[in-house]
Amino acid sequence: MIGSNTPLHERLLALAQNLWWTWHPEVLGLFTDLDPHLWRQVDHNPIAFLNQITPEQIEERASELVLHSRINYAFRRLNEYVKKDKTWGGMHCSNLNKRPVAYFSAEFGLHESLPIYSGGLGILAGDHLKSASDLGIPLIGIGLLYNQGYFSQHLNKDGWQEEDYINLNINNLPLQTVVDVGGHPLIIRIDTRSGFLLARVWQAWVGRVRLMFLDSNVEGNSNEDRELTARLYGGDNKFRIRQELLLGIGGARILQALNIFPGVLHLNEGHSAFAILEEIRRIMEYDQIPFHRAHRRMSLYTVFTTHTPVAAGHDRFSPDLIEEHLGIFRERMGLSHDDFMALGRVNPQDRSEPFCMTVLALKTTQRANGVSAIHGTVSRLMWNALWPGRPEAEVPIGHITNGVHVLSWLAPQMNQLFETRLGQDWPTRMVHTDIWEKVEEIDDGELWETHQSLKMRLIRFVRRRLQLQSERLGHRETIKQIDQILDPDVLTIGCARRFATYKRGDLILSRPERLAKLIEDTRRPIQIVFAGKAHPRDDEGKRLLQKIAQYSYTRSYRKRVVFVENYDYNVARHLVQGVDVWLNTPRRPLEACGTSGQKVVLNGGLNLSVLDGWWNEAYDGRNGFAIGHGGMHNDQAVQYQRDAEYLYETLEKEVIPLYYDRDAHGIPHNWVKMIKHAMLTLGWRFNADRMVKDYTERTYLPAASAISTHAG
Ligand SMILES: *Cc1c(COP(=O)(O)O)cnc(C)c1O
Secondary structure (H helix, E strand, O other): OOOOOOOHHHHHHHHHOEHHHHHOHHHHHHHHHHOHHHHHHOOOOHHHHHHOOOHHHHHHHHHHOOOHHHHHHHHHHHHHHHHOOOOHHHHHOHHHOOOOEEEEEOOOOOOOOOOOOOOHHHHHHHHHHHHHHHHOOOEEEEEEOOOOOOOEEEEOOOOOEEEEOOOOOHHHOOOEEOEOOOOOEOEEEEEEOOEEEEEEEEEEEEOOEEEEEEEOOOOOOOHHHHOOOOOOOOOOHHHHHHHHHHHHHHHHHHHHHOOOOOOEEEEEOHHHOHHHHHHHHHHHHHHOOOHHHHHHHHHHHEEEEOOOOOHHHOOEEOHHHHHHHHHHHHHHHOOOHHHHHHOOOOOOOOOOOOEEHHHHHHHOOOEEEEOOHHHHHHHHHHOHHHOOOOOHHHOOEEEOOOOEOHHHHOOHHHHHHHHHHHOOOHHHHOOOOHHHHHHHHOOHHHHHHHHHHHHHHHHHHHHHHHHHHHHHHOOOOOHHHHOOOOOOOOEEEEEEOOOOHHHOOOHHHOOHHHHHHHHHOOOOOEEEEEEOOOOOOOHHHHHHHHHHHHHHHOHHHOOOEEEEOOOOHHHHHHHHHHOOEEEEOOOOOOOOOOOHHHHHHOOOOEEEEEOOHHHHHHOOOOOOEEEOOOOOOOOHHHHHHHHHHHHHHHHHHHHHHHHOOOOOOOOOHHHHHHHHHHHHHHOOOOEHHHHHHHHHHHHHHHHHHHHHOOOO
8 A cells, every 4th residue: 555654666656557647747747857868768658767767866856856745746636536436427427337338449549658559549549538537437448459569650861761660668568467356367268260369468547447458469379479469450451350359359358257247338440349249149148149139239339439431441351251260259159151241241142242340330339420520421421331221311320529638638838827717627627618718818928928938849849859860860960950940930830640642741742832932931931840650551651751751851941841750649749739730631521530630729729721520510710720611522633733722822811921910029919819719619629528428428328228228
């Protein structure tokens, strides 16, 4: 037990063991203050930090800096947080207490020190967990522990992406071994026609929420299978189906082994849809009911969120792969091969059709949703064939628009400003519209200065990164030259994304002369910070990235256009906190939601985006900038040219003039007015608390009450 005599080192370790610290700047501040250099060196990982510093050193540093009371305070707050039962969930979700939500996701993005996410899907899952914790919703996360995490990216001299994979050191992660009811390390076993698969289980705490991971790197597995959970989305289809077997069936078996009976199965994207099958099998055997009845019951408490309108984003497996991996399973359920395949086929009669994970999920749920209003519409059209004869508008796929976990993305300085103006408890009330009315009262100068100081932080961060890159590439740049890169008085555009072609990260480069004019303008210039990774096997994406990198290497643009390597949680946090404008140029309607733009709003940034995803329902004409009017064209090339034209026009006629319209003290009042209007109209809506409440009220609670009326 940790009591009042517990040494500081142990208190800090207790803080480090719960990822609650990732959204509490006062805890982060403790580590930064103890040793800023070491903190950066260990990539903001508090356990690695504590493994490299002795308890004596900590006592000494803490005494010098008078940190004792701050450490004790943080420690007390964590304990209060974990124990608190007067939460929103405590008041509204009592019927989830016995049967919690099981939230399945192939990735979770919680912090840069736990690099088991690749992008938006994982970040969203991480944000979902953090808000579920804040709200006190009984929820358990299930995922995979990737031993090498996602790759880290660097660019070579030609601007071509290269990938490094580094083995994570488990001793440096906030993980504990999960044990079974007998107290032994839990091992999950899955039998297939080509042998069995084993996995061990880890857990982490995200505030009040328990998150469990399967890890196939165990004795008893073949060498090949030991690598199944080494990397995200690696390998061929056989590799993927085995990964997804682990996640879905393995994940459901963890719950069984621990005697946890979920009241809701929430599948974040189709990767984990096999969990449905394992639950159906359990119900059949437990209640002695036939498949069709178990299937119907299952559909009452499955919640399925689909995340992409891009066809390649939906996993499909051949009949052979399905038979090899699920043949034993299907026989146990008493289904023929064709009946089993039908669960994953749009047209059950079509024997050439592969088994699609999204189809399995959609066929086994009454509660499916896309992640923005426009994505809901697109998904209804996309999957209309699953409900033959029904008009598109009546396809049972709704939408719940994504939101971001605000305290994970908000700069501490902005938080302070809100605390003084909106009230100390604003984070627990952020979904209420009325608290945001008070942003009008914030002094323009104060808001602007806060924003400028955040921009300066971003600039220093970028320079530090560029210096490292420059040294690695053997460029002979002096510190003085590096220090001239980016100017805090220049309109700064941030543009970071996965480099998939539909995201069109290069749209702003499409008219080089016109862009050059904007960059080189002596009175009202712009500067751009790019970042982002391409999937390791996506050469087209890499070429897109290279085009941008090479542009940023151009000597004459060196000071104004930069590419920051290794886009991750950390780079994203700096970017969304420091830019003036967030640029988003996907090909409509392929951006399911997009969340990066939501992260800038409360940090005082403005969106400049195609009317797609969340922005399509958020933009009101005065809370940011739209590129175009939401048009689409069958010919991609035409749409590209049109959107490019709209982009330049908006920049030239709206964004730049408004930004440089200053008073005598250099304050852009009309720009600040827009920032405030964005906070007022977007703050309460596009956050993860609102999102998780929507999921709870519209899906979790109805699902839980539907299932509780059934026996078993
Ligand atoms: C927020 C975030 C994303 C999501 O990006 P979108 O393009 O807005 O969907 C991806 N990667 C990281 C690191 C993020 O922080």
